[in-house]
Amino acid sequence: MLKKLITLNNILSVAAFAIVMIFAKPSDKAFSDIVTFISIAAGFSITSLSIIATSTFSKNLYLKENPKNRSQTLLHVLVGNFKNSIFFFTFTVCLILIYKYIDFPNYTISIRTYSFDLIKLFSGFIWYFTILSMVRFVLLVNIFGQFVLQTAKQT
Numbered sequence: 001m002l003k004k005l006i007t008l009n010n011i012l013s014v015a016a017f018a019i020v021m022i023f024a025k026p027s028d029k030a031f032s033d034i035v036t037f038i039s040i041a042a043g044f045s046i047t048s049l050s051i052i053a054t055s056t057f058s059k060n061l062y063l064k065e066n067p068k069n070r071s072q073t074l075l076h077v078l079v080g081n082f083k084n085s086i087f088f089f090t091f092t093v094c095l096i097l098i099y100k101y102i103d104f105p106n107y108t109i110s111i112r113t114y115s116f117d118l119i120k121l122f123s124g125f126i127w128y129f130t131i132l133s134m135v136r137f138v139l140l141v142n143i144f145g146q147f148v149l150q151t152a153k154q155t
Helices: 008-023 028-054 057-063 074-101 119-153
Strands: 107-113 114-117
Touching: 008 119, 028 074, 028 119, 057 074, 057 119, 074 119, 107 119, 114 119
Parallel strands: none
Antiparallel strands: 107 114
């Protein structure tokens, strides 16, 4: 159980969150640009799913079991990656919309010697999920590129 908690991904994720919480600054202009980027990433993901759905190679993926989880096929894993990323992108955009359109009271949260105001804390969450969204997008582009190459090999 402890080995599952202490993985490189978890350590990097906590480190990224800590860095973001220390250095993040609320920025309406940056958040507008982030919404634009994430909207494009979500559009790419939806378009990729439609290409996958119409591909003959996806039928082959449906016939192959996932070696890590035999109750799923490789097509389930592929579609799951895209679906989870779209949910992730949507969540990030929702955080930004909440930040932009809801007035937060001026509360300050103190933890030992550090103090954060609620707006800075929420801004930190937005920046953190933005970084994770960008990482997920790069992974999706890589996965889709591999899918296209495998489809081309088959034809």
